Amino acid sequence: MLNTSEILQTIEMLDSQHLDIRTITMGISLLDCADEDIDAASRKIYEKIVSRAKDLVKVGEDIQSEFGIPIVNKRISVTPVALVGASCRERNYVKLAHALENAARETGVNFIGGFSALVQKGMTQADINLIDSLPQALSETEHMCASINVASTKAGINMDAVKLMGERIIDIAEATKDRDSLGCAKLTVFANAVEDNPFMAGAFHGPGEGDTVINVGVSGPGVVHHAIKNKKDASFDEIAELIKKTAFKITRMGQLVAMEASKRLGVPFGIVDLSLAPTPAIGDSVARILEEMGLETCGTHGTTAALALLNDAVKKGGVMASSHVGGLSGAFIPVSEDEGMIAASGKGVLTIDKLEAMTCVCSVGLDMIAVPGDTPKETISAIIADEAAIGVINNKTTACRLIPVIGKGVGETAVFGGLLGEAPIIPLHREVSTDFINRGGRIPAPLHSLRN
Amino acid sequence: MKAIVTVIGKDQVGIIAGVCTVLAEKNINVLDISQTVMQDYFTMIMMVDISEAGLTFEDLSRDLDEFGRTKGLSIRIQREDIFEAMHRI
Incomplete structure (x- = not known):
């Protein structure tokens, strides 16, 4: 049997010491959403995210209510979008960003992460497309987060990508200057990025993960x-x-x-x-x-x-x-x-x-x-x-x-x-x-x- | 399913009776009670069985909270699992 002091200790942690679950993040693979036509890819992305995560917010709220633990954020992370966008003929990926944003709004989550590219060794045309889309994508969306991995212990540092990111960060700052350059707060530039991170802005669902994960x-x-x-x-x-x-x-x-x-x-x-x-x-x-x-x-x-x-x-x-x-x-x-x-x-x-x-x-x-x-x-x-x-x-x-x-x-x-x-x-x-x-x-x- | 009800507030007549009445109305069985009063400050912890309760956890939690407010008490109900997880290996 639990004793009184243990129960009260837990309650005090929750009440006055800000103990909370910061996030429940659902990772969703989008590898099966690729398409030559960017509108078709956007539709597949939206539909897959909404079908997988439709109950996420409700379940989070139920758990919060039953256990009495605040669950501050419910979030979604997806496959790095550069991998999905690589099949598209279109070079501007802003439509894919809007698909993520719309899915986030529909499911009611606080953030969606994964407008990302892994370029620690080299950049494909898709990676460059994604990086070049960042200023517009981050200024036109509210819930979407982006991340770029520019280095790893096994590959070294891709200084071409590092140079490009310096330029794009200034562009993003300019594109969101009416909000104290808030767009840059939704972009993380990584070395040794992890594939299962639930925290924003750097969450993405790594290609080594399963279809869906919590x-x-x-x-x-x-x-x-x-x-x-x-x-x-x-x-x-x-x-x-x-x-x-x-x-x-x-x-x-x-x-x-x-x-x-x-x-x-x-x-x-x-x-x-x-x-x-x-x-x-x-x-x-x-x-x-x-x-x-x-x-x-x-x-x-x-x-x-x-x-x-x-x-x-x-x-x-x-x-x-x-x-x-x-x-x-x-x-x-x-x-x-x-x-x-x-x-x-x-x-x-x-x-x-x-x-x-x-x-x-x-x-x-x-x-x-x-x-x-x-x-x-x-x-x-x-x-x-x-x-x-x-x-x-x-x-x-x-x-x-x-x-x-x-x-x-x-x-x-x-x-x-x-x-x-x-x-x-x-x-x-x-x-x-x-x-x-x-x-x-x-x-x-x-x-x-x-x-x- | 077992849950822990905690009642914290200024001591007054009828706290236990009041809380137990609310629980009984909802067909909730009280399994264990411990309570202390320190410097006029009342703390009660009850273990209850909510398997037969005729309402959702959310509604139950809200009803207890509303009752607490009328008496100036903080009343919460949480599944027992959270305390077990935190304090028992």
């Missing part, structure tokens, strides 16, 4: 923060233990919801992504966890070590709680989506260089960072290249979600709203990287022996 992303920075709060005298050993135990409990809840959703929808269970995903709400911040460990402000010396401990302990605690762990699992550091990070970058303590260092040990990368609108495209590409290098050399997933906010500069704030939050625009180095980016070609895959 992946669940948990959250809970507030619960971890509470667990180590007021533990001023605790050593790092004790802090790591507390985080592990908390991560275990959070993940068990994720596993329960994933199994229940899988059963009710009749769709196989894929993975639980045990991420600490912050929100802009007070008390739901990863930065505040790091500060609780004894740092005056997130971004000061010691931040990387604190984040490394947190990221590792979350994985260790969560891994035993789920039958299959996957996705991006770890601690996210999206600046605009984290109340503590917003404050730290506003004070100028959390800089782009420190954020880059933190991405060596966090679960993903430079995430939701607002930069000046007049940033040269080569500088954007160079930041992507740096971030990809960290991922490729360290055999981890890294990503860039940078928002050059057109018409705004350092000292101003970009406001995206909702879970995407707001971000002070942070300064970048002014020295240019133009000649570096214009070289093109590929940075070779790294050696994986003689590791120093």
Whole structure:
């Protein structure tokens, strides 16, 4: 029999510590939707998504009601659209983007991801078509997210793609400048992208996946923060233990919801992504966890070590709680989506260089960072290249979600709203990287022996 | 199916009677009750069997919540599985 304190602990986590399931994401393969005629392909895509995901939102709401766990988002991820669009004679893929958007609206999900291309080694004409369609596609849709994988540990870094993405990110920023360049918040540029990630903007349904799958992303920075709060005298050993135990409990809840959703929808269970995903709400911040460990402000010396401990302990605690762990699992550091990070970058303590260092040990990368609108495209590409290098050399997933906010500069704030939050625009180095980016070609895959 | 009902709020006469009446009206059997009062703050946890309940979980949850509001209490009902998953290996 459960005891009173256990029941009340769970209720307190849900009530006052922002414990939630961040997302139930249904992955859907679109490989059988290809067609020479883009209108036919669009129709097949729409029909397949709606037929598979028609009950997703209802099931999510039922589970929320019965278990009393908030399920913040219901989402869909699909096969990278460049693979599906490759058969089309049409070179502009915006119609495919509208098919995704319409399917998202019809099913009532919060986001749909997979307007994506995997170009770590080279680009097909379809990949180029998709990348060139990004500015229009992201400005004309609301719920659709895109991602491009430009590097991997096995293939190296495709610097031609990195160059192209710098250009397109500026184009997307321009195309959505009336909304603080919001389009860029829906695009992730990856190195070592994973095929089963349920989190946006980078979710897509990898070609190695089955027809349909359910992946669940948990959250809970507030619960971890509470667990180590007021533990001023605790050593790092004790802090790591507390985080592990908390991560275990959070993940068990994720596993329960994933199994229940899988059963009710009749769709196989894929993975639980045990991420600490912050929100802009007070008390739901990863930065505040790091500060609780004894740092005056997130971004000061010691931040990387604190984040490394947190990221590792979350994985260790969560891994035993789920039958299959996957996705991006770890601690996210999206600046605009984290109340503590917003404050730290506003004070100028959390800089782009420190954020880059933190991405060596966090679960993903430079995430939701607002930069000046007049940033040269080569500088954007160079930041992507740096971030990809960290991922490729360290055999981890890294990503860039940078928002050059057109018409705004350092000292101003970009406001995206909702879970995407707001971000002070942070300064970048002014020295240019133009000649570096214009070289093109590929940075070779790294050696994986003689590791120093 | 088993569920956990939690009632939290300021202590007053008739909380248990009131909640039990609501449950009985809906043909819900109470399996176990534990309750404490700390500094005028009332906490009750009930394990109930809702297999024979004549309404959906959502409606039941709403009815209990509405009853709680009339008394200034927070009443929630959740499937037992979530607590088992979190606290038992």
